[in-house]
Amino acid sequence: MLMIDKQRKKAFKSAIKWLLGSTILATASVGSLFAYGLWQNRPPEPIAVRILPVNFGTIEETINEGGTLELGDQQTIKSPDDGAVDRLWVAVGDRLRTSQRLISLRNPEQLTSLDKKQLEIEANQVTVESNRQKVVAAEEMLALVKQELADQRRDRDQQRRDRATKWELEIQKQELTLARNRQKVTEAQETLAAVQQELKSTEELATKGFIPAQDVKTALEKVRSAESLLRQYQSDVTTLTAELRRTQVGPVDSLPSADSKPVLSADLALRQAQLEFSKASHDLVLKQIEYREAKQKLQNYTITAPINGKVLSIKVKAGDGIKRTDDLLTVGDPAQEVVKLQLSTLNAAKVKLNQEARVSIIGPNAKPLAGRVQSLFVVASAEGNSSQNSRSNNQGGQATVPAIVQLDKPTGTLIPGSQVSVEIVLKQRLKGVVVGAEAIDRSESKPVVWMEDAEGRAQKRPVTLGLEGLTQVEITSGLRQGDKVLLPPPDTPLQPGTPVKVKEELKTQKSK
Numbered sequence: 001m002l003m004i005d006k007q008r009k010k011a012f013k014s015a016i017k018w019l020l021g022s023t024i025l026a027t028a029s030v031g032s033l034f035a036y037g038l039w040q041n042r043p044p045e046p047i048a049v050r051i052l053p054v055n056f057g058t059i060e061e062t063i064n065e066g067g068t069l070e071l072g073d074q075q076t077i078k079s080p081d082d083g084a085v086d087r088l089w090v091a092v093g094d095r096l097r098t099s100q101r102l103i104s105l106r107n108p109e110q111l112t113s114l115d116k117k118q119l120e121i122e123a124n125q126v127t128v129e130s131n132r133q134k135v136v137a138a139e140e141m142l143a144l145v146k147q148e149l150a151d152q153r154r155d156r157d158q159q160r161r162d163r164a165t166k167w168e169l170e171i172q173k174q175e176l177t178l179a180r181n182r183q184k185v186t187e188a189q190e191t192l193a194a195v196q197q198e199l200k201s202t203e204e205l206a207t208k209g210f211i212p213a214q215d216v217k218t219a220l221e222k223v224r225s226a227e228s229l230l231r232q233y234q235s236d237v238t239t240l241t242a243e244l245r246r247t248q249v250g251p252v253d254s255l256p257s258a259d260s261k262p263v264l265s266a267d268l269a270l271r272q273a274q275l276e277f278s279k280a281s282h283d284l285v286l287k288q289i290e291y292r293e294a295k296q297k298l299q300n301y302t303i304t305a306p307i308n309g310k311v312l313s314i315k316v317k318a319g320d321g322i323k324r325t326d327d328l329l330t331v332g333d334p335a336q337e338v339v340k341l342q343l344s345t346l347n348a349a350k351v352k353l354n355q356e357a358r359v360s361i362i363g364p365n366a367k368p369l370a371g372r373v374q375s376l377f378v379v380a381s382a383e384g385n386s387s388q389n390s391r392s393n394n395q396g397g398q399a400t401v402p403a404i405v406q407l408d409k410p411t412g413t414l415i416p417g418s419q420v421s422v423e424i425v426l427k428q429r430l431k432g433v434v435v436g437a438e439a440i441d442r443s444e445s446k447p448v449v450w451m452e453d454a455e456g457r458a459q460k461r462p463v464t465l466g467l468e469g470l471t472q473v474e475i476t477s478g479l480r481q482g483d484k485v486l487l488p489p490p491d492t493p494l495q496p497g498t499p500v501k502v503k504e505e506l507k508t509q510k511s512k
Contacts, residue, residue: 046499054483072336083107105301131277138270188230309333348401450486
């Protein structure tokens with residue numbers, strides 16, 4: 001019994017210890033969970049941010065290119081031909097006026113060639129004159145043979161007219177003779193009728209015995225004689241009629257025709273003479289042109305100033321031998337200063353004539369000079385991209401567009417050939433609402449800025465952007481002048497509702 005009680009007491013004490021341990025463990029666990037919850041829900045530490053003010057300002061969209069400074073109308077004069085420098089008339093830095101003599105060149109071969117061409121012209125002139133005389137002689141010969149041909153034709157026509165007149169007279173004569181013979185036939189017929197009547201009467205009287213028979217014979221003889229004469233006259237009429245008909249047919253044209261061969265020969269000779277004269281005249285004109293060109297080339301051996309300006313450099317000295325297109329000297333107009341650019345095709349598409357530009361010498365504390373875009377090529381080129389503009393973004397071999405910017409006022413101090421930086425103003429907005437470009441959060445589909453609400457927490461605000469410069473951005477909606485935009489540290493991104501505090505150094509600067 002005692003043993004059982006002792007075991008129960010021992011078990012009860014063990015249960016009490018286990019219950020107390022479990023209670024303590026549970027209490028500790030609940031306390032740990034409660035502490036962890038408090039730690040988890042503690043207010044976050046404010047993030048230090050900077051503030052950018054929103055102000056009115058001028059915003060510009062620009063592009064920057066590198067270029068080479070030159071004077072207006074700057075050009076390098078080249079040698080017109082092979083030769084030698086005879087004399088220099090100017091020195092580097094001299095002021096020039098148009099057509100002023102700069103350099104005298106010499107070329108003995110050109111002088112000899114000019115004299116030779118003069119002799120050739122004189123020889124051609126003699127040939128032209130000789131051929132001209134041949135043309136005159138041929139024209140006279142042609143006129144002579146034409147006159148002879150006309151005379152022959154006139155004589156032949158006269159002979160034809162004479163023969164026609166004689167023919168007409170012969171016809172008239174034959175017609176008259178025929179008419180007379182026809183009259184004789186009529187008379188013979190009347191005579192025959194009379195003697196036949198007489199024969200009849202004689203025969204009647206002889207039959208009655210009134211007259212002797214011998215009278216009948218006599219009357220018969222008269223009839224026979226009248227018949228014979230009638231036949232003769234009729235035969236004559238027939239013959240004359242045939243002759244008249246043959247004559248009326250017309251005389252045979254047996255006159256020789258005029259000979260036109262001499263005219264053809266003379267005309268051919270004239271054409272040949274004219275051809276030779278034309279060829280000689282053409283050769284003379286060509287020789288005269290060659291002479292003028294040679295003389296002009298000789299005159300080109302005196303190099304003159306193409307502009308009013310200044311001598312920038314001289315590449316040769318007296319006595320130097322030169323070849324065609326060798327550089328002689330460089331001139332330019334100091335009254336104008338321009339910058340030659342090689343724009344990338346992307347930038348060239350944005351540039352327009354007369355846009356404002358700012359030119360700066362490459363180096364520290366460079367003061368910009370005002371200018372404007374004077375010219376812009378319409379064709380891109382792949383040549384000369386990498387050699388001239390070291391500050392340009394172009395790569396050698398890529399297409400670029402040449403452009404020229406002219407300074408509004410020449411400085412007179414810039415050195416031609418200097419490398420300069422050119423900032424071309426594409427667009428400009430005056431008195432716009434602007435803020436620093438680093439304040440724009442572009443991580444979302446639409447740009448936003450961070451603003452501090454009344455409880456000191458960061459909040460997003462959508463904005464609409466306008467022109468964007470290198471350091472500032474125009475805000476067309478979403479901000480007003482006087483607003484303050486938060487600029488979080490780069491390593492700590494903001495979330496909506498995050499507590500923020502302004503950095504002390506910014507406050508100090510603001511209080512100052």
